[in-house]
Amino acid sequence: MEKDFYITTAIAYVNNRPHIGHAYEFILADIFARYKRLLGTPVFFNTGVDEHGQKVWQKALSEGQDVRKYADLNTGFFKELTKELAISYDRFIRTTDKDHIKTAQWFWQRVKAKGDLYLKDYEGYYCVGCEEFKEEEDLTDGKCPIHNLQPEKVAEKNWFFRLSRYKKQLRLLIKENIIEIVPAHRKQELLNLLEKAQDVSVSRSKKRVPWGIPVPGDEDQVMYVWFDALLNYLTAARKNPRSLSIKKSDFERWPADLQIIGKDIFRFHAILWQAMLLSAGFSPSRKIFVHGFITLRGEKMSKTLGNVIDPFNLIKTRGVTTLRYYFARYIPTTEDGDFLPELFDKAYESDLANDLGNLLQRFLVLVTKNDVNLSGFIGREERLPDWYIEKMENFQFAEVLSEIWKIIGEANRLFNKERPWEKLKTDPPKARQTLGIIYRFLLDISFFLSPFLPSLSQEIDQQLKTFQPKILFPKT
Template sequence: MNKKVFFISTAIDYPSEKPHLGHCLEKIQADVIARYKRLQGFDVHFSIGTDEHGLKIQRYAQKAGKKPQEFVDEMSGYFKDLWEKLNISNDDFVRTTEKRHIKVVQEIIKKIYKKGDIYKGKYKGLYCVDCESYYMPKDLIDGKCPIHHKLPELIEEEGYFFRMNKYQEALIRYIEENKNFIIPDSKRNEILNRLKEPLQDLSISRTAVKWGIPLPIDEKFTLFVWIDALINYLTTIDYPGKKFKKFWPADVHVIGKDIVWHHSVIWASLLLSLGLPLPKTIFVHGFITVKGEKMSKSLGNIINPVGLVEKYGRE
């Protein structure tokens, strides 16, 4: 008799600097669930990893006097070492610079383009390099990124867009009909409220960012780092092979509250375009805070977990 399967993932970490205590929260939460499911007799696939492309990495590598690949090889190693010290029981560690991942990403972009869901246009918007995300002026606080408190950069460029607006009504219906798709309810309601406004198509290409996956339909461009990163959930189960058929859809994506939109709207829209089922649950956790602020490398208020493990032990 075949075992029941269970696929759990965390968001992949951005290795611009060494890991901090906030990164540990998510891995430990997911690890507890993965271990519990194994005890129940499930065949579990538990994935984590590092998100290694983008403008921020490009700039940090330059600042360190290293090539981007050399830089992420070193930084990703710090994350892997920490998870080993904490005895995190992940089954896979995906790096977005791996050939297997690049192959899956480019295959998926070609499929979406062939379907007619990618087109060429022009974009102008406010971009936070630390978030690797665009913001509408109304979403800024005193003109600054609400997460990193930095002025966004005005970017204007020709590029390619994903027809995200096409899937707005389908997304709303799915979220309304599937109460456990986004947990807790407060985050589910937040997304539904945002979806009351017209959903903009998504700019998915970059010309200023050289450190990224080449866009397979036009290699003058690199792919928007968030599209690249989200597809790791398919890379880890060998899309479109037997393992993918066995484990998809994911049972749980464990993520932080700052990236709910990326998972419940951007990722979900991409999956709808591909004709794939959506994850069963996106479980959203809060932040470890310091004086009311998110613990963040960009804000410089981090606590080094390696020192804590060495002093007190991983338990």
């Protein structure tokens, strides 16, 4: 049996509500998952939330809340967002799920049996924002440059993961594209990072951070949140999550075919995670796709700058179709991209309402008013053309949409040139022929749009079936 095409997003950290970057990553992964399904490939799409760690613990504490309730609350917002964005995931994993905790502990023991975990006294600077120990050379004026915070000085006994043992093997796997890094320019960056990589502390003192998965056989320690979180990908790869004992062969969906992640956490996925897999005897991930950040008029969005855009608001103002369209069409998948409110409006008014919505409307009104019989015109093939597949496989979402809009433009030109509303009186067979061609165009357009704009595509299909025109994008 063919293995599922296994696609993952990063799991969102629940120390806050979702921001626009989460929405972006959900949508990228969803477009690809829907595209694969359209090809007839069995897909398993995993997304979810990362709930443990010091940052969540402290945030809950500072808000006077029980940490579990706090995690539940924010998880609720993430679930709500995936629902509003029409994300077609197969599993929404939580790192507090029972099967995940079991998998993480099973995995820990496997790595330990391999001799890759050892206890060491450690003293270092810990940035809670990054959930990571920092080297002194990583700090600017004694502060974490990302969070502008002075890291805590921590001295404790921790479990260390022998990452250094896998550096050579990893280098080869990355160089030979066994682990494929997309875009390619991230590969050199990764090889440089790998050069500097050292053994990693993978546990925390329970006294300091009680919110985590207990380390098997060590009552004083919980797992480091990254060690725990990365394992979600393996947990979701098990086909029978309820079976009591775990064997390596249970992870039938592994390896992941495509892991979609942001550039800030790229190295955790491409180094630590892959080394963990090798240690436990699993194949590495097949492909890691790294996307950029969304900026607002060229500026990074942040709470401190007060320019954060709430994805729920964007959905409320222009609808989910416009948001999905904007991200796919106007944000380059592998680079940072700008959110421009005026372009967001234009996407709705011009691209969607005018180019596409009007075309469908004019066509349907004309056909129904004149009772034009379009039976006999062949329907669509329901097959994606080569140009489409080639671009999708290279994550050229904007280029695919641009091609689809060329077809829309073509249909509009034909409509205006042939003037079927006049020809229905003077040359009915010719008018019927023109409308038949436009009908076929619209069926194809809707099919091609379905991975990008699933609910719109459904609505167009419905209208083309019932011939009952309904305005898709009302004037606002």
